[in-house]
Amino acid sequence: MPTPRIIAQGTSTYEKDAKRDVLAHLTEAAHRCLHRAGFPKERLDGLTLASFGYPPGNVATLAEYLGLSLRWAEHGAFGGASGVIGVARAHDAIRLGQAEAVLCMAGDSFTVRSHDSVVGAFTPTVRDYLAPHGFGGANGLFALVQTRHSALYGTRPEDLGRLAVTQRQHALLHDNALFTTSFTLEDYLTARVIASPLRLYDCVMPCAGAHGVLIVDADVFDISGRPAVELLSHGEAHNAYPDLASSVNVGCDKFASAMFKAAGVSRADLDLVELYDDYPIMVAIQLEGYGLCDVGRGGPFLATTDLGIDGDIPINTNGGQLSCGQAGAGGGLLGMAEAVTQLQGEAGERQVPDATVALVSGFGLISYGKGLSIAGALLRRAD
């Protein structure tokens, strides 16, 4: 059976004000990824893409633009879950012999204004039922989620703020992060209200950027020159709870146990965790869904766990979207790219000591009161 291995990630230089278009960012990320791997472009036979602003372009038009001849392709249509799903599908395609070398990509070139217009029609129900209320975009929707989570479980802003403050500390060690001014918990709690209870440091800044992750069949290509990463298992869920009109449960509980079992690792084995952080509350909810804490205890978990690089469970070790910026669909591959970097031992100043096993999660596709799609993957350094 083929042996899929992730051998490199490549990231474009993020921009706050979208100086370059999405194809410039995707090309830069692809070039850097292939260059780092020392892998010839003409040997790629698979491609995945997620981008919110690129349509009517899609994965096939990106193949045309990059000059790739493919026998396998996948276009991610699952919002912030698309990046993780792209890598997972590529892994399985290689395993099935449908491709030998797949470049998994995600990116966008957003300003605040262009992001607003895309979000206002992100899904049919957002367009038809939320936008007519001036709902505040993703901020308004996840403000509803946080208010509900707090009412149900007593989740406190200061618990969530601890995550935001810690991630900013991580960003200080990451030269591609756009936000590198540290702030205190007091700053977090008193920042400008965007959509109550969400304040400035709860919200991501739309930006421009792209990521590529290269996964190849180690039985076909000599990968001995590069540290490799194995995707142990993955899971996904879409509209996990049809009768629930809120993201207080995002649905990763549906596959988490099976995913850990298939990987043969336990939650205690995790050296780092990269969770989709469009808002701190969603990190808390994913921690609950993946079983790192009990349902409703995401807030207390964040308050009492050392989340730092040298801590109990390092979370979002490159600063996450909250500090790097949210490059549209690229945000869904940011955590995967960081996990790969960490497991390859190439994270420099922010390297988690002896990083071996990582959990990565992507979440998104905002719709009627909730994000519809979530995907998780467990990765291990392949020795």
Next chain:
Amino acid sequence: MAAGAPDHVYPQLAPDGQLIIQRCAVCGRTPSFARVRCPGCFGPLKEHLIDGYGEIISFTVVYRPQSPEFALHVPIVVVQVQLMDGPEIISSLLGDSRLQAHIGATVRIATRETWSSLPQFWLDPDVEDDGRCE
């Protein structure tokens, strides 16, 4: 009409201040937004009249709308409402008292001075205080 726009949206405001929702003729489910068949059992959906009351189960005060066309209405109070005898829906509040929104508050359908194309609500005390109803 934009490509992909739906034929109908629900709930709709009925002339007498009630709401028209959809209700499944088989399982009784009341979907939050319009469907052609029941999202639970795929049974046929019938229009169904309910009183326009509900309870706030979540809310947010939005200071930055996603589109400049709503700037006049800021701060916008977006609410998640459990309708009495109906579905959980997302809407917005009208009136100066809207900033007093809280979980558990009763809301009533607004019958005039609305600015959304969809049904909006008043906090119930607001309705009584300024004599707009009964």
